[in-house]
Each structure stands twice: as C-alpha cells, then as structure tokens.
Amino acid sequence: MAGTFTIAGHAIEAPPLEPGLYLVATPIGNLRDITIRALETLAACDLLACEDTRITRRLLDRYAIAQKSVAYHEHNAAEAGPRLLAALGEGQAVALVSDAGTPLVSDPGYRLVGEALAAGHRAIPIPGPSAVLAGLAASGLPTDDFRFIGFLPAKDKARRDRLAGLADVRSTLIAFESPHRLAATLRAIADLCGPDRPVCVARELTKRFETVVTGPAGEMAGRFGEGAVKGEIVVMIAPAPEGQTVPDAADIDALLKTLLADMPAARAAREASRTTGLPRADLYNRLLAMKKADG
Incomplete structure (x- = not known):
C-alpha cells in the first residue's frame, strides 16, 4: 500500500x-x-x-x-x-x-x-x-558485557530474591523500574550488592526533564528515597567486583530458619549478619516476611 x-x-x-x-x-x-x-x-x-x-x-x-x-x-x-x-x-x-x-x-x-x-x-x-542502550551509553558503567533483566518483581521479597540471585553477576545489569518502587529497589541493591556498588538511574530519557545520575548504591538510595519520582526509569547496576560472592537467596532463607529454631528473631538476624555479611536490619525484615508467609 x-x-x-x-x-x-x-x-x-x-x-x-x-x-x-x-x-x-x-x-x-x-x-x-x-x-x-x-x-x-x-x-x-x-x-x-x-x-x-x-x-x-x-x-x-x-x-x-x-x-x-x-x-x-x-x-x-x-x-x-x-x-x-x-x-x-x-x-x-x-x-x-x-x-x-x-x-x-x-x-x-x-x-x-x-x-x-x-x-x-x-x-x-x-x-x-532503545531505552536500554540509551541509558547504558550515558551511565558511565561498563558496556562491553551487559545483561537486560526486564522489569523487577513488584513485591519486595520477590524483588530482593531476584536481586540476590544477580548480585554476583560480572555484567552490567539493566532493568526497567516504576517510579513508586524506585526507592525500595535502590535500598535493596545497596543491601544485597553492597552500598559501594555503582548504580545509575536514568529518568525520562530524551525528554525535557531527562536526568542520568550515577553513584554508589547507598548514596543513590538516599538521594532517591525522599519525595516522589516521576517518569520512565532505567536502573543500571555495575558488575560485581572480582572475587565478590553473594549468598544465594535460598541459602539465606535456610540459614535464617535454622537460627530461628534456637533463638529469637532479633538474635537470629544478628547471627545471620555475621555469617553472610549482609545488613542485620535487612535480614530481620526478611525473617519477619518469612514468618508471615509461613503463618
């Protein structure tokens, strides 16, 4: 035609x-x-x-x-x-x-x-x-090996499990995220990948209010943790450093269940933090979510 x-x-x-x-x-x-x-x-x-x-x-x-x-x-x-x-x-x-x-x-x-x-x-x-390639190009993160992981899960536990399984990947990770979940996602990245892991948030690419910000995960969680964020968002996570290993989500859950059988929740979270190197507060919240899911 x-x-x-x-x-x-x-x-x-x-x-x-x-x-x-x-x-x-x-x-x-x-x-x-x-x-x-x-x-x-x-x-x-x-x-x-x-x-x-x-x-x-x-x-x-x-x-x-x-x-x-x-x-x-x-x-x-x-x-x-x-x-x-x-x-x-x-x-x-x-x-x-x-x-x-x-x-x-x-x-x-x-x-x-x-x-x-x-x-x-x-x-x-x-x-x-392509928002994936546009965000990556402007991020300042490694471009020779990257992995697009789509939209992260909407529920917090599922999102953290997904990130925990990707935390030791030695490729730049690229995800789409909604504005109202951005703060929680950045906190999860800081908890599971480490507060010093470089992260980039690219918002409203090619539009009037385009912003591309790269910094340590901990600082980014603080920066985007206050006030509402609007627009289409691409989140990128730098590759895991050589030699860094992150416990598997299933292993973390198994450890928490074992500890909880012998001690209160707060102490179990503290002991798990010593073993895994993950933040005690995050492990405590994870433990509470597990208890709630198990009834």
Whole structure:
C-alpha cells in the first residue's frame, strides 16, 4: 500500500514494502528521534499493530501519516496474533510497534515473531531508539558485557530474591523500574550488592526533564528515597567486583530458619549478619516476611 509522510511541511511518498513482519523502533520520548526508514514503513505498511493505538496515533499525526492501526498487546495477543499471522499469509506487509522504543523488549512481540518465522514469513528489523542502550551509553558503567533483566518483581521479597540471585553477576545489569518502587529497589541493591556498588538511574530519557545520575548504591538510595519520582526509569547496576560472592537467596532463607529454631528473631538476624555479611536490619525484615508467609 502506497502512503506518504510529512517532514517540515514536505510530503514524501513512501516506497512500497515487500511482504513480511516489520519490527519498527519508535521514539522513547522525543518524536524527532524517528528514522526515515521507520516513517517509510509506517506509511506504506498494509497493517499496523501497536501496543496502544492512542499513543501511536500521536506519532502518526506528527508526521501526517494516514494509517489505521490495530491493538496488539499482552492482554489480547491470543486473539490479535492469529489475525496478524493471517495477514502475513495473504502476502501483506505488517508493521509492529510498541509504545516506545524497540519492539519485543518487555512486550509479547517475541511470540508473534516466533510464530511468523515458523510459518515461513520474514521478520525485518527497523532499528532505532532503545531505552536500554540509551541509558547504558550515558551511565558511565561498563558496556562491553551487559545483561537486560526486564522489569523487577513488584513485591519486595520477590524483588530482593531476584536481586540476590544477580548480585554476583560480572555484567552490567539493566532493568526497567516504576517510579513508586524506585526507592525500595535502590535500598535493596545497596543491601544485597553492597552500598559501594555503582548504580545509575536514568529518568525520562530524551525528554525535557531527562536526568542520568550515577553513584554508589547507598548514596543513590538516599538521594532517591525522599519525595516522589516521576517518569520512565532505567536502573543500571555495575558488575560485581572480582572475587565478590553473594549468598544465594535460598541459602539465606535456610540459614535464617535454622537460627530461628534456637533463638529469637532479633538474635537470629544478628547471627545471620555475621555469617553472610549482609545488613542485620535487612535480614530481620526478611525473617519477619518469612514468618508471615509461613503463618
């Protein structure tokens, strides 16, 4: 399907597309970060699938792209996916976008890509903005070996268990986090990875109030522990130093249960702190959570 887009008042005709599934990266905040190839794809595709049609409409309107879109997201993937695959089977060019950044990063698009490839269709990446790489580039942390861990768990114990299992990884860790959980996450990082472990908080990347702050985990927990934080947030944790080992979460729980059988909770937390090197207060809170979970 032929289509046009407009830049600075100039209408440009998009070239036709070959059949296939086009994975189109879109801006993470600043709409000027869109690529020419992405605009061509959005204007010329036969079918545009997006996470939220209202958000994608802002981008389409900015560049005067008269393209209809359909929703494809976590909650309707089972119903919308087959329709997109059927369109591919008819030889159409289907474009997939997320609300911001590169599709398939923390969204269900990977399922659609797998099914499309299994059915013999092409998957064509249209590269562009990514909050993961933008945050890493500006963090000052090592970039030669990094690991994206997605969104951390919402519940405190599950989040701490996840971080405990990653604390000795010798790669820069990159996570997405919500504003109202940022303070708790930074405290957990300081407790489980050590207060001196470098951490970067990148907020509102490419937007007007963009901030990128890097510092020791303990200081960062204090800095972002007061007042409400707004915006999209990427948290990055420096690799574990050579020789550093962190007890496994299951081992910590087993130790706490053993100690609790012979002594009060406060003393058990103190003894566990001496054994593991982890903060006594954090171990005490973990022990209380375990007791509550066990009834």
